[in-house]
Amino acid sequence: MIRWHGIAATVGGGLLVLACAAGLLALGPGTPAPPPGRVAAPPPPADRLAAARQATEARPQDATAWAELGLAAVDRARTTPEGGQLTEAARALADSLALRPEHNYEAQVGSGMLANARHEFAAAREFGRSATTMAPDRAAGYAVLADAEIQLGDYPAATAATQRLLDLAPGSAAFTRASYDLETHGRTGEAVFAQERALELAGTPEEQAFCAHRLGDLAWEQGELATAEQHYRHALALRSDDRFAAFGAARTAAALGRTEEALQRYGELVERAPQPQFLLELAELQLAAGHPAAAQLAALDAEVRLATGPVDLALARYLADHGDAAQAVRLLTEEWGRRRSVLVAEELGWALHRAGRDGEALPHARFAVESGSGSALSRYRLGAVEHALGLPGADDLLRAVLRSHPHFSAYHAGKARQLLGAPGEGER
Amino acid sequence: MNPTARWLAVPAVALLALAPVSAAAHPLGNFSVNRYDGLRLLPDRIVDTVVVDTAEIPTAQDRTAADRNRDGTVDAEEAALRAGQRCAELAGAVRAVADGRELAWQPVSSGLSHRPGAAGLATARLGCELVAAVDLTRPVRISFHSGADRERLGWKEITAVGEGVALRAASVPRESSSDALDSYPAGSAEQPLGVVTAEISADGPAAASRSGERRGVPPLAVGLPALGGIEQRLASLTTARDLTVPVGLAAIALALLLGAGHAALPGHAKLAVAACLTGTTGPRRGGGVRAALAVGATVTVTHTAGVLVVGLALTASTALVGDRLLSRLGLLGGALVAVIGALLVRTAVRTLRGRADHGGGAPDHDHGHHEHHGHDHGGHHDHGHGHRHGGPHLPSLLGVGLAGGLVPSPSALVILLGAVALGRTSFGVLLVLGYGLGMALALTAAGLLLSGGGTRLAGLTTRRIPALRRLVPYGSLLTALVVLAVGLGLALRGAVGG
Numbered sequence: 001m002i003r004w005h006g007i008a009a010t011v012g013g014g015l016l017v018l019a020c021a022a023g024l025l026a027l028g029p030g031t032p033a034p035p036p037g038r039v040a041a042p043p044p045p046a047d048r049l050a051a052a053r054q055a056t057e058a059r060p061q062d063a064t065a066w067a068e069l070g071l072a073a074v075d076r077a078r079t080t081p082e083g084g085q086l087t088e089a090a091r092a093l094a095d096s097l098a099l100r101p102e103h104n105y106e107a108q109v110g111s112g113m114l115a116n117a118r119h120e121f122a123a124a125r126e127f128g129r130s131a132t133t134m135a136p137d138r139a140a141g142y143a144v145l146a147d148a149e150i151q152l153g154d155y156p157a158a159t160a161a162t163q164r165l166l167d168l169a170p171g172s173a174a175f176t177r178a179s180y181d182l183e184t185h186g187r188t189g190e191a192v193f194a195q196e197r198a199l200e201l202a203g204t205p206e207e208q209a210f211c212a213h214r215l216g217d218l219a220w221e222q223g224e225l226a227t228a229e230q231h232y233r234h235a236l237a238l239r240s241d242d243r244f245a246a247f248g249a250a251r252t253a254a255a256l257g258r259t260e261e262a263l264q265r266y267g268e269l270v271e272r273a274p275q276p277q278f279l280l281e282l283a284e285l286q287l288a289a290g291h292p293a294a295a296q297l298a299a300l301d302a303e304v305r306l307a308t309g310p311v312d313l314a315l316a317r318y319l320a321d322h323g324d325a326a327q328a329v330r331l332l333t334e335e336w337g338r339r340r341s342v343l344v345a346e347e348l349g350w351a352l353h354r355a356g357r358d359g360e361a362l363p364h365a366r367f368a369v370e371s372g373s374g375s376a377l378s379r380y381r382l383g384a385v386e387h388a389l390g391l392p393g394a395d396d397l398l399r400a401v402l403r404s405h406p407h408f409s410a411y412h413a414g415k416a417r418q419l420l421g422a423p424g425e426g427e428r
Numbered sequence: 429m430n431p432t433a434r435w436l437a438v439p440a441v442a443l444l445a446l447a448p449v450s451a452a453a454h455p456l457g458n459f460s461v462n463r464y465d466g467l468r469l470l471p472d473r474i475v476d477t478v479v480v481d482t483a484e485i486p487t488a489q490d491r492t493a494a495d496r497n498r499d500g501t502v503d504a505e506e507a508a509l510r511a512g513q514r515c516a517e518l519a520g521a522v523r524a525v526a527d528g529r530e531l532a533w534q535p536v537s538s539g540l541s542h543r544p545g546a547a548g549l550a551t552a553r554l555g556c557e558l559v560a561a562v563d564l565t566r567p568v569r570i571s572f573h574s575g576a577d578r579e580r581l582g583w584k585e586i587t588a589v590g591e592g593v594a595l596r597a598a599s600v601p602r603e604s605s606s607d608a609l610d611s612y613p614a615g616s617a618e619q620p621l622g623v624v625t626a627e628i629s630a631d632g633p634a635a636a637s638r639s640g641e642r643r644g645v646p647p648l649a650v651g652l653p654a655l656g657g658i659e660q661r662l663a664s665l666t667t668a669r670d671l672t673v674p675v676g677l678a679a680i681a682l683a684l685l686l687g688a689g690h691a692a693l694p695g696h697a698k699l700a701v702a703a704c705l706t707g708t709t710g711p712r713r714g715g716g717v718r719a720a721l722a723v724g725a726t727v728t729v730t731h732t733a734g735v736l737v738v739g740l741a742l743t744a745s746t747a748l749v750g751d752r753l754l755s756r757l758g759l760l761g762g763a764l765v766a767v768i769g770a771l772l773v774r775t776a777v778r779t780l781r782g783r784a785d786h787g788g789g790a791p792d793h794d795h796g797h798h799e800h801h802g803h804d805h806g807g808h809h810d811h812g813h814g815h816r817h818g819g820p821h822l823p824s825l826l827g828v829g830l831a832g833g834l835v836p837s838p839s840a841l842v843i844l845l846g847a848v849a850l851g852r853t854s855f856g857v858l859l860v861l862g863y864g865l866g867m868a869l870a871l872t873a874a875g876l877l878l879s880g881g882g883t884r885l886a887g888l889t890t891r892r893i894p895a896l897r898r899l900v901p902y903g904s905l906l907t908a909l910v911v912l913a914v915g916l917g918l919a920l921r922g923a924v925g926g
Contacts, residue, residue: 306546
């Protein structure tokens with residue numbers, strides 16, 4: 001009987017302990033009970049980069065984890081330029097390749113992404129080729145290849161890689177690249193269609209915002225300012241930190257005559273992301289509106305002095321229009337030796353024109369218009385070169401540009417009008 | 429999921445618009461604007477020592493504003509003027525709310541200096557001292573926002589110290605990890621600190637002995653001199669950010685050790701010895717082993733239950749209070765311990781009175797009965813009808829165990845509450861179980877040692893039985909009084925601190 005007492009007491013005590021534990025679990029701060037036999041670990045962060053960092057800490061010998069960290073860091077570098085993420089990516093990818101030198105597809109793709117981000121397109125092409133050779137039926141390698149080839153100016157190769165990408169993984173990324181490829185070939189209507197398809201297929205707000213601001217860019221190039229502004233607003237509603245959407249919104253506001261709003265939007269943008277392209281557009285708007293642009297120009301000058309490695313085209317454009325045009329020619333000639341992209345041709349042609357070498361500028365400017373997207377800016381540039389050479393039809397070209405896109409550039413639209421108003425005069 | 433499938437969704441076109449890759453002279457990158465706010469809380473004001481370290485490009489952007497005479501250089505006078513301007517702007521952007529009242533910040537000093545950076549460019553360092561008047565001689569809750577733009581690339585850091593003001597809790601550390609932006613820790617470019625807000629609870633004037641305590645569980649722990657180190661180690665393991673399997677196992681091992689140490693304290697040991705010796709003198713030879721095991725098991729169960737009940741009560745009563753949980757726990761914990769202490773005192777006094785009624789006779793019958801129903805602690809105690817058995821039986825031994833395990837040891841409670849506060853309730857329960865098990869192991873070991881085969885040690889102790897037996901009830905009373913005093917002290921401290 002006594003034993004029964006004891007057993008009853010023990011069982012009762014045990015039940016009490018269990019009840020208390022259950023009560024505590026129910027009342028305590030809401031965390032799910034850990035799987036049996038395992039100590040509760042902190043949940044993986046939602047942030048991709050943080051999750052990748054955690055994974056490499058947990059499994060430092062896992063080559064795939066390091067490759068994923070590299071990819072996540074490259075991805076992050078898009079939104080935080082110069083955030084040290086590219087360095088982190090380079091180190092992580094090197095670690096991954098050291099752990100698994102052969103058949104490391106993820107690291108090959110990541111290295112290609114990194115090279116593209118660093119504007120080292122020839123290296124990116126090599127990584128893309130080795131990745132697609134390693135796994136001809138995996139999509140990621142073709143994306144690296146497509147990005148590299150289009151920048152290197154090998155347009156047939158870029159189209160082939162994009163087509164293969166579309167065949168293997170017809171998603172948002174593939175249609176975005178297809179849109180870019182079509183735009184580069186001047187097929188704007190189809191480019192818009194592909195980009196709309198990409199927007200439909202986009203899975204995350206970030207991707208959706210990217211597609212929306214790309215649609216804005218396409219509308220902008222056609223001079224459809226109201227449509228462009230709608231797309232930019234849509235993108236900003238999806239991701240308020242989409243800097244290219246913020247840039248587009250500022251540029252559209254300026255073109256629509258809302259200068260104060262544009263200056264404010266630009267001001268906020270360059271405060272957070274003083275990238276050459278943004279600084280230059282703000283400086284040119286300020287110059288056109290009669291505001292001082294010294295701060296922007298000083299920052300651009302500093303960026304020119306800090307720049308190493310491949311040329312940034314926006315910085316070259318700054319040099320051509322507001323700095324040392326001869327230096328721009330030198331830098332762009334080197335770049336033209338590395339890659340035969342229409343974008344480089346357009347900038348080189350313009351730099352040559354600004355340096356007074358219009359004869360050499362003409363073939364580059366023509367190539368840019370005929371083989372490229374035929375943007376308003378590129379056609380204006382060709383018109384300005386032809387105008388300087390006194391060629392017939394130059395004024396018609398300039399008038400056509402202003403008709404289709406009266407505010408294609410706060411700064412250069414005025415210059416174009418000057419050229420038409422005072423034929424034969426220089427534009428300085 | 430295929431690890432490369434996700435990046436596929438990243439449109440690489442955006443990458444092409446990236447800024448050029450530069451030789452980063454500034455450790456946080458050429459674009460970065462880095463901000464440090466060092467808060468000092470004094471009885472009549474808060475002083476914010478702001479440092480803004482700008483890398484080459486933002487410095488170039490700012491230089492045109494600083495260079496008033498447009499001669500291309502920023503001389504000392506221009507630097508001083510620009511520093512004054514920027515500090516005034518910062519003073520307007522800093523937000524601090526003390527108990528719902530917005531504070532007004534005034535710049536009292538400013539300075540701007542340039543240092544050589546990359547490519548012949550300069551980096552700049554702006555220093556401002558901002559002051560806001562506020563009465564911190566009473567407890568105040570302060571919400572601080574530095575106004576720094578989180579989307580702007582760069583290091584953002586806040587620290588807070590009290591000078592003549594006790595800080596009970598602060599969401600930011602006391603020390604700067606970057607030495608006020610002078611030397612950034614390794615890897616800071618990849619994972620820069622992004623702290624732009626701080627929550628601080630100031631406790632009024634700092635007493636000499638109370639230098640501001642860091643955030644954490646309320647000071648329930650009544651330190652055990654020898655075990656204090658282990659306690660601290662365990663507490664730090666419990667509150668560690670990353671709970672890994674090795675850390676978890678280490679924590680459980682420490683809990684076991686701590687429990688064993690706790691069992692060695694006065695009170696438990698005596699109970700165990702008494703119980704086991706009673707067992708050896710009982711009718712059944714070999715009952716000592718059984719008794720020891722019974723006591724150990726009961727102590728574990730009771731102690732764990734006790735700690736969990738108190739923890740449950742505290743969590744239940746504070747679950748509604750939300751973020752004031754930690755500040756209230758001290759008060760509630762103290763009150764509960766005091767209530768338990770009071771009940772123990774009552775029981776002990778009744779037992780003593782009962783002894784007196786019995787004329788001190790039959791001592792081996794009523795020891796161990798004084799808290800037979802102790803597992804209902806906090807509830808009804810129907811004492812006064814002590815069982816009268818012919819010898820030391822299992823129920824009485826269980827009573828001893830219940831008594832031994834009843835009082836939740838503060839250190840175990842702290843471990844549990846700390847784990848609960850961190851959202852690791854189940855881990856906390858596991859630790860408490862380990863703690864109880866450690867206690868049980870120690871007690872059982874002691875009991876077995878003493879009862880095992882009539883050794884010299886047992887004989888030695890047998891001679892002391894009468895004294896021990898007489899002392900047990902007084903010991904209980906003393907323990908009860910100590911518990912009551914500790915509870916009152918904790919409650920008082922919690923009330924003042926809260």
